[in-house]
Amino acid sequence: MMGTSPVDPINRLLEKYNRIAEKAVEFYSFLKMPSIKLINYSENATYLVTDSxxxxxxxxxVGRPGYHTKKEVESELEWLKSINQLSAITISLPLQxxxxxxxxxxxxxxxxxxxxLxxxxxxxxxxxxxxxELIHQFEILGEVTANLHEHSIKFRNQLQQITRLTWDYDTILGSTPKWGRWQHGLGMTEExxxxxxxxxxKIKERLNQFGKSPERFGxxxxxxxxxxxxxxxxxxxxxxxxDCGFGWYLYDLATSISFMEHKPYVPLLIQxxxxxYRKVRPLSKEEEYEIPTFIxxxxxxxxxxxxxxxxxxxxELGSQYTEDTVLLAEKYLEQF
Known part of the structure; x- marks a missing residue:
């Protein structure tokens, strides 16, 4: 009797997401014989849908089950509506x-x-x-990000009413980490x-000093x-x-260099x-000094x-990503 090769867990999961995507597009009657193609799977599965x-x-x-409540997703869409109506930032909009x-x-x-959709x-x-090219684009990104933050600050009272998670020390590295515990990273050793x-x-100590004033956190x-x-x-x-939520504005800069924090050109990207960013809103020297903490x-x-x-x-990243973090960690402790 011939054995069968095991099915990769990702492929099995994506087959499920494919079925769900097919069911989801049925709610949009304006789509005529749509083709559905997976383009990315990370926290969610993202599909390109083409009207034939x-x-x-x-x-x-297609959202990962248990990651957000329906109310949280609806709150995300409320912010998108506000950004579209009250800023010049170009974003993708939800359809009914x-x-x-x-x-x-x-x-x-x-x-x-x-x-x-x-x-x-x-x-x-x-x-x-x-x-x-990336260095040039980061100047544009800084300006776009500052405009996004200006919108967040200007409409702070209304936006405080929406239901989104908070990205702070506890939910990132502390007692209730949304993305898991760093202690469980791949290739972890006692050292x-x-x-x-x-x-x-040290990060916790510095963030406590940095504070969550309205000019820094929203x-x-x-x-x-x-x-x-x-x-x-x-x-x-x-x-x-x-993943939008309430956090430090400088955290948006840190996320923009995700997965390449150890690259030698990162200081140029930051500058x-x-x-x-400073074309749109001010950033103090104290805030600039704290950028390595957020990174x-x-x-x-x-x-x-x-x-x-x-x-x-x-x-693809595997345990090497943990290994490459060691030098960054040592440099951070030297600085602070």
Whole structure:
């Protein structure tokens, strides 16, 4: 009797997401014989949906079960509506289904999935390998990010009413980490645990001193990594507000260099970002000095994420990402 080769868990999971995506598009009758193609799987599964008659494109997001409540997803969409109406930032917008809902609820195999169809934006993600172009783009990104923060501050009272999680020390590295514990990162050793514990303690100490004043802490995108940016004709558009929540504004800078924090050109990216940011809103020398704290916090958060997720990105990064974090951690302790 011939044995059967084991099915990769990711493939099995994606087969499930494919079925859910097929069910979700049924809520949008304007889609004529739509084709559905998976383009990314990370926290969620993201699909390119193409109308076979008009050839018009859309983006469908199938949310990971248990990651957000329906109210939290609806709150994300409320912020998108506000940004679209009251700022010049280009974003992807949610579309309403025939049932009047912008968030479709699909129950499949006793799990609840929240799905949203978005408008499609043209453009390409910045190229991590093109250093000079990336430095130039980070000045534009800094300006766009500052405009996003200005919107957050200006409409703070209204935005405080929406239901989104908070990104602070406790939910990133502390007692209730949303993306898992950094202690469970891949390739962890006693030496790394001791080093990262010292770093984590220093981060907590400095953030307590830094504080959460309204000028420093508010509603942010929380995941401005390159994959969530689209560049077209020197214009940067922002996509995927799935992780938006209440956090430090400087955390948005830290997220923009996700997975490349150890690259030698990062200081140039930061200076370029600051130049663009300060075109729109001020940033004190004290705040600028604290940037490494936010970068280090994000890096440890990603160590946790890589260790607690199974997708193409985490498999590619593996334990080497933890290993590459050691030098960053040592440099951080030398500085602070």
């Amino acid at each position: 008659q008009s050839t018009k494109k859309y983006i469908l997001r 289904g025939e049932n009047g809902e912008k968030v479709q609820t699909i129950v499949y195999e006793r799990q609840t999935f929240y799905c949203t 978005f408008t499609f934006l043209e453009g390409n993600a910045p190229d991590e390998g093109n250093e000079q 790394k645990l001791e080093l990262f514990e010292e770093v984590s303690g 509603l942010i995108h929380s995941d401005l990594r390159l994959a969530n940016l689209l560049v077209e004709n020197n214009h940067i558009k922002i996509i995927d507000f799935d 370029s970002w600051l130049k663009g 280090m916090m994000r890096r440890l958060q990603l160590v946790a994420w890589v260790g607690s997720r199974d997708n193409e990105t985490t498999r």
